Amino acid sequence: MKEFAYQRVVDIHDALIAADGGARYLGGGTNLVDLMKDGVEAPTHLVDVRFLPLDGIRETADGRLVIGATTTNSDLAAHPDVRRRYPALSQAVLAGASGQLRNMATVGGNLLQRTRCGYFATQVCNKRVPGTGCPAIAGEHHNHAILGWTSSCVATHPSDMAVALLAFDAVVHYETLDGPGEIPLAEFYLPVGDTPHEESALPPGALITAISLSGSFPRSRYRKVRERASYAFATVSIAVGIDDGGSARIALGGVASQPWRARTAEAVLLDNPGDFRAAADAELSAAEPLPGNGYKVTLARNLIVSVLSEVCA
Amino acid sequence: MNAVGVARPRIEGSAKVTGAARYAADVPIEGLAFGAVVLSTVSRGRIRDIDISAVQDMPGVLGVIDHRNAPRLNPKAGGFFGPDGQLQLLQDEVIPFAGRPVALVVAETLEQAQAAAEALLVTYDEEPHDTEFSADHPAGRPAITLFDGPVDVGDVEAELAASAVIVEERYRTPEEHHSAMEPHSATAWWEGDRLEAIDSNQGPFTIAAALATLFSLPLDRVHIRTEHVGGGFGSKGLCGPQLILATMGALRFQRPVRVTLARSQVFLSTAMRPATDQLIRIGADADGKLRAIWHEPAFEISPLAEYIEGCTELTKTLYAAPAIRTGLTAVPLDILPPYSMRGPGAAPGSFALECAMDELAERLGMDPLELRLRNEPSVGPVSGLPFSSRNLVACLREGARRFGWDTRDHRPRLRREGPLLVGTGLAATSFSVGAFPSSASITAEPDGTFTVAIGATDLGTGARTALTAVAADALMVDTERIRLQISDSALGPAWSAGGSRGTTSWAWAIIEAGTKMREQGGSGTVTVDTTQLLGDLASMERHAFSAVFAEVTVDPATGEVRVRRLLGMYAIGRVVNPLMARSQVIGGLIGGLSMALHEEGIRDRVSGRHVNADFAGYHIAAHADVPDIEADFVSDYEPGIPMGVKGAGEIGNVGTAAAIANAVWHATGTRQRSLPIRLDRVLEE
Numbered sequence: 001m002k003e004f005a006y007q008r009v010v011d012i013h014d015a016l017i018a019a020d021g022g023a024r025y026l027g028g029g030t031n032l033v034d035l036m037k038d039g040v041e042a043p044t045h046l047v048d049v050r051f052l053p054l055d056g057i058r059e060t061a062d063g064r065l066v067i068g069a070t071t072t073n074s075d076l077a078a079h080p081d082v083r084r085r086y087p088a089l090s091q092a093v094l095a096g097a098s099g100q101l102r103n104m105a106t107v108g109g110n111l112l113q114r115t116r117c118g119y120f121a122t123q124v125c126n127k128r129v130p131g132t133g134c135p136a137i138a139g140e141h142h143n144h145a146i147l148g149w150t151s152s153c154v155a156t157h158p159s160d161m162a163v164a165l166l167a168f169d170a171v172v173h174y175e176t177l178d179g180p181g182e183i184p185l186a187e188f189y190l191p192v193g194d195t196p197h198e199e200s201a202l203p204p205g206a207l208i209t210a211i212s213l214s215g216s217f218p219r220s221r222y223r224k225v226r227e228r229a230s231y232a233f234a235t236v237s238i239a240v241g242i243d244d245g246g247s248a249r250i251a252l253g254g255v256a257s258q259p260w261r262a263r264t265a266e267a268v269l270l271d272n273p274g275d276f277r278a279a280a281d282a283e284l285s286a287a288e289p290l291p292g293n294g295y296k297v298t299l300a301r302n303l304i305v306s307v308l309s310e311v312c313a
Numbered sequence: 314m315n316a317v318g319v320a321r322p323r324i325e326g327s328a329k330v331t332g333a334a335r336y337a338a339d340v341p342i343e344g345l346a347f348g349a350v351v352l353s354t355v356s357r358g359r360i361r362d363i364d365i366s367a368v369q370d371m372p373g374v375l376g377v378i379d380h381r382n383a384p385r386l387n388p389k390a391g392g393f394f395g396p397d398g399q400l401q402l403l404q405d406e407v408i409p410f411a412g413r414p415v416a417l418v419v420a421e422t423l424e425q426a427q428a429a430a431e432a433l434l435v436t437y438d439e440e441p442h443d444t445e446f447s448a449d450h451p452a453g454r455p456a457i458t459l460f461d462g463p464v465d466v467g468d469v470e471a472e473l474a475a476s477a478v479i480v481e482e483r484y485r486t487p488e489e490h491h492s493a494m495e496p497h498s499a500t501a502w503w504e505g506d507r508l509e510a511i512d513s514n515q516g517p518f519t520i521a522a523a524l525a526t527l528f529s530l531p532l533d534r535v536h537i538r539t540e541h542v543g544g545g546f547g548s549k550g551l552c553g554p555q556l557i558l559a560t561m562g563a564l565r566f567q568r569p570v571r572v573t574l575a576r577s578q579v580f581l582s583t584a585m586r587p588a589t590d591q592l593i594r595i596g597a598d599a600d601g602k603l604r605a606i607w608h609e610p611a612f613e614i615s616p617l618a619e620y621i622e623g624c625t626e627l628t629k630t631l632y633a634a635p636a637i638r639t640g641l642t643a644v645p646l647d648i649l650p651p652y653s654m655r656g657p658g659a660a661p662g663s664f665a666l667e668c669a670m671d672e673l674a675e676r677l678g679m680d681p682l683e684l685r686l687r688n689e690p691s692v693g694p695v696s697g698l699p700f701s702s703r704n705l706v707a708c709l710r711e712g713a714r715r716f717g718w719d720t721r722d723h724r725p726r727l728r729r730e731g732p733l734l735v736g737t738g739l740a741a742t743s744f745s746v747g748a749f750p751s752s753a754s755i756t757a758e759p760d761g762t763f764t765v766a767i768g769a770t771d772l773g774t775g776a777r778t779a780l781t782a783v784a785a786d787a788l789m790v791d792t793e794r795i796r797l798q799i800s801d802s803a804l805g806p807a808w809s810a811g812g813s814r815g816t817t818s819w820a821w822a823i824i825e826a827g828t829k830m831r832e833q834g835g836s837g838t839v840t841v842d843t844t845q846l847l848g849d850l851a852s853m854e855r856h857a858f859s860a861v862f863a864e865v866t867v868d869p870a871t872g873e874v875r876v877r878r879l880l881g882m883y884a885i886g887r888v889v890n891p892l893m894a895r896s897q898v899i900g901g902l903i904g905g906l907s908m909a910l911h912e913e914g915i916r917d918r919v920s921g922r923h924v925n926a927d928f929a930g931y932h933i934a935a936h937a938d939v940p941d942i943e944a945d946f947v948s949d950y951e952p953g954i955p956m957g958v959k960g961a962g963e964i965g966n967v968g969t970a971a972a973i974a975n976a977v978w979h980a981t982g983t984r985q986r987s988l989p990i991r992l993d994r995v996l997e998e
């Protein structure tokens with residue numbers, strides 16, 4: 001039996017000390033524990049962060065909405081301020097997993113969940129052991145990336161929540177032994193390059209403490225297309241929000257190693273506000289589908305057009 | 314005081330919803346050790362070495378069994394289809410498919426066994442494998458003819474040439490997995506010179522017989538019990554790897570050994586439905602009268618074991634045509650041996666036949682319902698034998714009435730609701746009916762109750778409840794006076810829960826025993842065996858029938874297909890328990906929906922391995938996919954079987970995929986001839 005230490009902390013400094021000694025943070029455990037069972041992850045020390053004072057959602061004096069890192073997905077989706085200011089975020093969270101999982105899963109952990117690529121879960125690959133190749137490219141890649149991937153890895157990021165957060169320019173706040181820091185979500189995930197095992201820009205040992213959002217997007221929508229009506233990861237998903245100036249913010253899920261901000265499409269819409277098709281085509285001109293997932297280009301294009309039409313109507 | 318025909322809740326319902334019901338892996342046993350199975354990761358080749366040095370000193374490890382030290386097994390052992398090479402576990406270094414067990418690691422705890430199994434180093438000499446199925450594969454050869462053999466009546470070529478309209482299309486279904494909730498589990502131990510086992514299976518007697526042959530033991534020294542079984546769907550009809558390996562563990566370590574397969578191991582090492590590729594040609598006159606049906610399915614098998622995916626049973630049953638030709642081709646590949654799954658043969662076969670009939674109706678400009686009514690046969694279309702009872706027309710007409718079929722505009726792509734296209738479709742089905750020899754005994758107890766013993770299994774379908782009612786009526790007493798004993802090989806020969814023949818086979822034996830008990834005045838013990846009675850059954854066409862109706866919505870911009878309504882009308886003989894029979898056919902309809910839209914075993918093109926061997930990757934319908942379902946029964950009676958029972962097990966799965974595919978065509982105007990109807994196959998530019 002693979003033994004590991006489990007530590008419960010109530011003080012952030014204790015958590016950071018543990019991580020400095022090699023511990024992994026445990027939130028709801030809905031992804032990490034599965035990966036431990038499958039042998040993908042083998043931490044020797046878990047530090048449970050759910051009892052840290054990082055729970056809850058509050059508005060700051062300057063009008064930002066701050067979401068504590070250990071807030072559960074269920075609480076995030078149900079929060080009145082989230083539903084009022086960022087309906088697409090609530091919709092995205094509710095489109096993910098199941099009720100039971102959302103009751104356990106935390107916001108911080110959601111950002112850091114690993115790909116659901118079947119090869120990653122069952123055999124070695126570049127994301128697990130650098131230099132061992134990407135079997136999905138020549139193999140089964142029906143639900144893999146069409147944007148931003150490299151010959152090192154064609155896996156997608158599974159989060160729904162992060163797609164909506166990216167459209168709203170969320171900022172990730174963290175704590176380290178050297179003090180606090182923050183990273184815009186747009187810079188939080190690293191490009192695949194030839195290092196698909198390095199997924200986030202968090203400093204080593206950093207603990208996500210909160211996510212903050214500015215502005216307000218009552219006109220926003222999250223649409224998730226998947227192979228069955230619930231309990232499946234996105235084939236392609238989209239978050240669209242209209243900001244105070246009337247400009248569209250667009251992010252896609254299921255198409256890349258990270259939530260994909262469609263800045264090219266947004267730029268086209270600044271010049272041609274009603275030309276959704278041109279915006280979609282411009283964004284997807286960079287798509288590089290594999291033989292088995294070309295349909296995602298069509299699907300993403302259709303989603304950009306239909307959800308923009310809906311939100312802008 | 315008729316108990317049969319009355320809707321009664323299942324006897325064990327309370328135990329199941331409170332968690333009190335025990336399944337095979339739940340039974341506490343003193344001194345239990347745990348076995349963890351190691352599966353081959355290559356699709357074809359030989360084991361070069363199994364290095365146990367890193368494992369044997371791990372905490373709690375008792376030892377490793379592999380081909381170098383496993384007991385020798387009898388190669389004659391098998392099942393319904395004859396000797397079965399899949400049972401020959403750990404006998405040599407040959408790897409016939411990815412997922413073949415190569416070792417069993419036994420330890421004091423489950424966790425220790427699993428950790429050691431993961432640490433076991435197995436190396437292989439790989440050989441080129443072939444897992445690419447196609448109908449024209451050069452290795453293809455005629456399937457064995459134990460059932461659903463080839464037929465050729467009339468002059469198919471001449472009738473097709475004389476037809477005003479011909480449909481000639483190919484339909485494909487993928488590898489599918491049974492996906493029972495309860496993973497396969499067995500615990501084996503010795504009591505003196507008798508092998509005892511608790512196993513999750515569909516028929517303890519047939520499994521005990523196979524296991525006894527396999528280990529060269531007399532049958533009376535092998536005793537197998539089942540507990541509650543959490544679904545089988547065909548995959549637990551075999552002497553499973555869990556039982557064979559647990560028995561090896563008990564032999565080697567002389568203590569109870571439990572082997573429970575992990576979910577991925579259930580996918581990789583138990584059974585699956587084979588992929589099919591079916592060429593079908595149907596010719597008809599302009600008025601819709603069929604002239605010819607020519608149905609040639611190919612399916613994949615493993616060289617380890619024969620199997621028949623009997624896709625053409627419906628083709629020989631449903632419609633009158635002067636010429637009918639069928640022939641099954643089996644293609645041996647380096648794959649997990651297929652075995653019966655949820656409406657075996659009929660489920661994929663009806664997808665081809667009933668979609669082709671819908672295409673014929675389209676080309677004729679005819680109501681698909683009318684086309685079927687117009688080709689209703691008076692006798693078996695191939696055999697010429699009379700039907701024992703045939704109520705397909707009643708199913709079609711009553712189903713159509715409830716569904717509102719008569720208002721359907723048969724042209725496609727006319728109904729829209731916002732961005733959605735809406736369509737409806739139907740399929741007619743049949744499933745053969747029969748019984749297999751079984752024995753039962755009844756003992757009159759001093760307290761006025763009767764102990765009714767039969768080697769049946771309840772997979773969750775409600776067999777306990779159904780057989781209690783049958784026994785009560787056979788003895789003409791209240792159900793409270795019946796003490797039913799099932800789930801035990803020592804209760805004598807009995808057919809398994811499978812092939813829609815569990816209830817008919819078991820009820821027959823119980824009814825005979827009950828009659829004898831009454832004849833001898835309700836005291837003492839009677840034991841009967843139905844072998845002779847079954848042999849006396851007149852040769853007739855005996856089938857259950859149904860009609861399935863589906864309504865779907867399709868979003869052409871995303872390819873999402875959602876089933877909005879399903880309606881099934883069934884003619885399954887006398888319904889023993891309407892409440893449970895309805896549950897069973899609704900389960901079948903959901904299985905069919907899953908087959909239509911979701912289920913697909915996917916292989917890596919390079920390694921030949923399954924890449925979605927878990928419930929995250931292998932999708933079955935979730936609650937949100939399941940619409941309002943209506944299922945009901947038309948009046949029906951099987952005259953050849955006591956109490957008029959036909960069986961409800963398999964037919965619920967049959968026809969649903971075709972009805973949904975036909976509804977998708979009606980919604981979109983595009984035919985879907987490959988399952989599952991994935992969104993990328995429906996998505997429009």
